[in-house]
Amino acid sequence: MAARKLFVLILIVFVGAGVHVGLSRKVWENRQEVRRTTQTGYVFPSQFARILALGHKGLYADYLFLNTLTFFGERQMYRENLTKEDWDYLVAGLDTVTDLDPYFLDPYVLGASLLTWDIRRFDDANRLLEKGTRHRTWDWRLPYYLGFNHFYFLKDYNKGAEYLMEASRRPQSPSFLPTLAARLSYYGDQARTGILFLMALISQTKDERLRNSLLIRKQALEGAALIEERIERFRKERGRAPGDINELLKEGYIEQLPEEPYGGKWLILPTGRVFSTSKFVAPPKKK
Amino acid sequence: MNRVWALSVITYKEGIRNRSLFGILAFALFVLGLNISVAGFFMREVGKVTVDMNLSALTFSGLLLVFFVALHLMAKDIDKKTIQLVFSKPLSRGEYILGKYLGILFFVVVSLLALAVFSIATVSLVRGLYPNYFAGFSWPIFFTAGCFVLVQLAVLCAILILFSTVTTSSFASLIFTVCVYLVGVTIEDVLFYIQSGFRTEAISPVVQEVVKVVSYILPNFSMWDFKLEAAHGLAIGAERIGLGLGYAAVYIVVLLALATLFFQRREFN
Amino acid sequence: MSVAEISLKNVSKTFSPGLFKKKVEAVRDLTLEVGKGEVYGLIGPNGAGKSTTIRVLLGLIRPTGGEILFRGEPPRHGEFQKEIGYLPENPYLYDYLTLEELLQFCGRVSGVGGEERRKRIDELSGKLQLTEALRRPLRTYSKGMLQRAGICFALLHDPAIVILDEPMSGLDPMGRKLVFDLVLELKEQGKTIFFCSHILSDVERLCDRMGVLVRGRLARTFGKSDFAAGCEAAVHLLLPPVEERLRPALEGLQGELVSVPDGLLLSFPAERLPEIAGALTRLGIGIRGTRSSRVSLEELFIETVGESS
Structure with a gap:
């Protein structure tokens, strides 16, 4: 009798475990779907988050940051476009994380890269970076990113140079920073300056995805720099600017146009700068 | 079945008269009171914050109930050898496990219902104070989320019972159960983070496999978490409810059967 | 049975x-x-x-x-x-x-x-x-x-x-x-x-x-019965602890000799009392007292435990 009971129990366990695994699979699928379709989460404003953290601010900051990362990563994985609310959520999350733990480097770096390249919310990015610069007084990277943002996105070369000088005064900063700062204040808008910046940035970046996008950007800038250089030669020899890119080709100033990695067409702006129809932004990915 | 019922009745009575219950009740009332006073601080999302705080208060109190009172109900029998007395009666090990589980579950349900009454009062009060901010609020969704708090606790009780049958000290079962809960509520974020491909460091495939296996063994508590839906008044599909209930029921049955198996091998010295 | x-x-x-x-x-x-x-x-x-x-x-x-x-x-x-x-x-x-x-x-x-x-x-x-x-x-x-x-x-x-x-x-x-x-x-x-x-x-x-x-x-x-049978109609003399050399002589008296906390207890049927009293006098062993009661369970217990451990 006891043996039969034992048998029944073991049967229950095995059958149950089987059903459980099957259900688990369904559950995970369901969760994936639910997470993808639910709206953004809500981040407690930092004054409440401080209380909620119950004395474990660091841990709570880590947890929130992980949450933010996952959220963003999932959207990336499914190639879904982020809505304005999604971005608000990201910004609020990073704000709270850095309020809870203002010395936490990762959220600053994440914010600086995502908010600028992907969505061009420079004010948010710069606000985060300035917070970081204030707190991480030993870290040259944050004012460096600030300088880059001012140079590259905001075209505010003087301010950018100031931040770079600030970065160069911090320990272990690369030796080229003062040169870069000087160069920036003299000939701000040349593609070469941007390439230098990017090279420093690439050397600092570990994240594969971000690094790749920086490398593409660098390739684009190098293309632009090459064309700008040829335009300069054209101007020196002909005393006028070329009408368009094709003129450079026709006149033999350039044998072959460099590849535009974003898939756009090269343009010469009225200012003499070279740009692309893609505006150096990757075309929106389709699912 | 009569014997199972008799055991669950005394288990329930022993639990519901426990003094710690007052402490837990006081805690829940404190959080709800805090909710009423804090609600006005939020400018737009008063309804959302109220629902959040209510459901979290219910969950927290429920966890306290399970980790302190329910643990006590199960582990004290073994610690203090009362179980020897119980097993000198014609009660099989399986009946014991089932009776204890039902008693504990009944106790948790009744305590939580008492708290739910206060919670409903709080929500109604805040809603009366700030009627404009409860546009998305819906009682059915709120109740569904509340019921799933119970489902979570029911699973947790089964986990507690399983650990009580294998460990010799109640402290160990407490630690194990808390760990399973913490893993259960975070595993989803961890798993999806790993899969998301958006991370700063490469993660070894071994870790990935381990997490994947763990995700099948331990319950995913997020499946029973409808706080977000309740907070924003988002409709919950019937499929999610059915799947959630089935997932919980099967898991509980497996845990209790395992607990009985372990218990049958166990000696009570 | x-x-x-x-x-x-x-x-x-x-x-x-x-x-x-x-x-x-x-x-x-x-x-x-x-x-x-x-x-x-x-x-x-x-x-x-x-x-x-x-x-x-x-x-x-x-x-x-x-x-x-x-x-x-x-x-x-x-x-x-x-x-x-x-x-x-x-x-x-x-x-x-x-x-x-x-x-x-x-x-x-x-x-x-x-x-x-x-x-x-x-x-x-x-x-x-x-x-x-x-x-x-x-x-x-x-x-x-x-x-x-x-x-x-x-x-x-x-x-x-x-x-x-x-x-x-x-x-x-x-x-x-x-x-x-x-x-x-x-x-x-x-x-x-x-x-x-x-x-x-x-x-x-x-x-x-x-x-x-x-x-x-x-x-x-x-059993209660053999417990009682062995002890009934017996005289129990409480003796002081004796020197080792006297022990064989005591054991030769054909009584039951048990160590008790304060000495030795010698038990024998009542009819042998005169004979044993004489023998004890010859050996120069004084009698401390008598136990009218049968051997207590306690003593048997202590003896048994002592023997087995």
């Missing part, structure tokens, strides 16, 4: 507490039988394996060897439990339950019907003077009251076999008398009683047979 109610055959139990700890042999090759209507007392020093024996008997732990028979067959779960009542040592009952609820539970799991249950509860609580406390939570009980409550719990379903582990511990003299009388009453009703204790006077007065358990082994068993 009729089939014994309970018999243990070559039962042994070894605990293996963990990887790096020494194994403990709690019970070794224990064989004993308790007949119907018999009162069997298992005595032994602390840690002798008395409680382990009871737990093996109840099926709470599995023996490493040997077998247990209930009325000649291996006990079947459920039926066996209906026939036994068990009182553990220092019973811990539930804190917040009342005795009444606990007894109701006991009756229900043992299949005692509603009316019968009510009657038994009133009867037993009256006998153990707990009627007043029936509706109070067990938390408020004193140690002695808990012990008595435990006895109620064990006896509620009117079992045929009662197993008591240290039933007298924690009781005041009044409580002891109460329990004592209850056990006598059970005995009269023809119940089989198996109990272990280290309060020897109780065992002595209640038991038909006794077993002395030392280090997990049954060192000695004696």
